[in-house]
Amino acid sequence: MVKVWIEKLLEEPELYLLRVDDDRIRYFEATWDIPEGITYNAYLMKLKDVVILFDAWKKDYTEEFIEALSSLVDPKEITHIVVHHTEPDHTGALPKLLELNEYKAQIIGTNFAKNLLQGFYGSDVVKNFHVVRDGEEVKIGDRTFRFITVPWLHWPDTMITYVIEDKLIFSCDAGGGYGIPRAIDDSDEEVVKEYLPYVTKYIVTVIGHYHKYIVQNIKKLKSLGIIESVRMILPGHGLIWRRNPVRIFEHYERVGAGIPTKDKVLVLYDSMYGFVEERMKVVIEELRKYNKKPVIYRFTDKEAPAVSDILGEVPDSEALIIGVSTYEADVHPRIRYTLYEILDKANYDKPVLIVGAFGWGGVAGKKIETLISRSKFELVEVVETKGRPTEEDKEKLREAVRRLIQWIS
Ligand code: FEO
Numbered sequence: 001m002v003k004v005w006i007e008k009l010l011e012e013p014e015l016y017l018l019r020v021d022d023d024r025i026r027y028f029e030a031t032w033d034i035p036e037g038i039t040y041n042a043y044l045m046k047l048k049d050v051v052i053l054f055d056a057w058k059k060d061y062t063e064e065f066i067e068a069l070s071s072l073v074d075p076k077e078i079t080h081i082v083v084h085h086t087e088p089d090h091t092g093a094l095p096k097l098l099e100l101n102e103y104k105a106q107i108i109g110t111n112f113a114k115n116l117l118q119g120f121y122g123s124d125v126v127k128n129f130h131v132v133r134d135g136e137e138v139k140i141g142d143r144t145f146r147f148i149t150v151p152w153l154h155w156p157d158t159m160i161t162y163v164i165e166d167k168l169i170f171s172c173d174a175g176g177g178y179g180i181p182r183a184i185d186d187s188d189e190e191v192v193k194e195y196l197p198y199v200t201k202y203i204v205t206v207i208g209h210y211h212k213y214i215v216q217n218i219k220k221l222k223s224l225g226i227i228e229s230v231r232m233i234l235p236g237h238g239l240i241w242r243r244n245p246v247r248i249f250e251h252y253e254r255v256g257a258g259i260p261t262k263d264k265v266l267v268l269y270d271s272m273y274g275f276v277e278e279r280m281k282v283v284i285e286e287l288r289k290y291n292k293k294p295v296i297y298r299f300t301d302k303e304a305p306a307v308s309d310i311l312g313e314v315p316d317s318e319a320l321i322i323g324v325s326t327y328e329a330d331v332h333p334r335i336r337y338t339l340y341e342i343l344d345k346a347n348y349d350k351p352v353l354i355v356g357a358f359g360w361g362g363v364a365g366k367k368i369e370t371l372i373s374r375s376k377f378e379l380v381e382v383v384e385t386k387g388r389p390t391e392e393d394k395e396k397l398r399e400a401v402r403r404l405i406q407w408i409s
Contacts, residue, residue, distance in 0.1 A: 175252065266320045
């Protein structure tokens with residue numbers, strides 16, 4: 001049975017977390033392998049004469065959502081529903097809830113959100129919709145809610161809510177991550193350490209295409225002066241941040257900007273019959289000689305790592321080394337797809353070395369060179385040679401690795 005958390009977070013204002021741990025999902029957005037699962041977080045605030053719901057859960061968990069919510073309040077008593085972002089992992093359960101609520105609650109969101117909700121669920125859902133503009137403050141009960149748009153975190157519809165009197169930020173996708181943390185908040189450092197790599201993976205796969213907006217939007221929130229003094233950041237996925245709330249946005253900023261971890265080099269390759277692997281062993285040995293720490297992913301006839309995991313390694317790498325076979329006058333299919341996603345989702349200003357192998361004609365290296373030239377990555381060199389590497393080929397590779405190391409030092 002799926003695990004549901006109903007946790008009281010604050011006495012005043014009375015605030016609850018409603019979290020479901022989705023351990024059935026395998027591919028987020030039908031694409032990204034997440035054996036680690038994900039959580040959907042909604043929040044309920046009870047004030048004098050008003051009850052406010054912030055977001056909901058995915059449709060698959062509608063029944064569990066209604067049951068959890070009903071343990072705190074009769075759905076008919078919900079007066080306001082804040083929709084920060086309309087992607088169905090946060091809105092799928094809304095139509096059923098609104099039906100039980102008899103459409104009494106006012107929905108609050110951006111104009112873009114209204115449009116999308118109508119498209120997803122029909123006109124009934126938006127008939128009592130209050131459109132808010134960026135920075136608009138709305139008094140509900142005895143609290144003041146400021147709605148701040150954060151476009152492209154993760155869709156153009158997205159906003160966050162800042163509760164002025166209590167310094168709370170409801171942030172939906174922004175500040176979220178994959179994984180099912182064994183706690184609800186950041187109070188245990190071990191839990192945070194386990195969780196943060198999943199946050200990086202989430203940022204790259206879900207928001208990566210728009211990663212420049214992460215930096216822009218966090219800058220915007222900082223300029224509004226709401227981050228330094230925030231008491232709690234309450235995302236739509238994963239941990240709540242209340243021991244050190246600023247930390248999650250700092251992490252987002254680092255990933256958005258692609259800040260490297262010292263000496264980390266991502267090494268990625270395919271090897272059908274061992275020829276590329278022989279080259280990569282030389283490369284890896286040379287990297288280690290210079291105290292670099294290669295993080296290695298390989299596609300062989302026995303293993304195929306998840307592309308989502310590879311993407312999560314890109315932002316904090318100092319450089320990338322890609323080993324590739326020419327396959328039917330093209331890039332090996334696994335590397336072709338992985339590279340396509342790297343260039344789309346994790347397109348950073350980092351140096352790349354290409355190591356190619358071919359049987360009767362080297363094509364992959366040239367093709368990758370063209371792709372790299374159209375991206376933010378910088379090509380250090382393509383070393384593409386035939387068949388089993390000779391001693392001369394190996395020396396060329398060592399030299400190329402040394403050039404890469406010079407590039408990043
Ligand atoms: Fe968690 Fe963009 O939805």
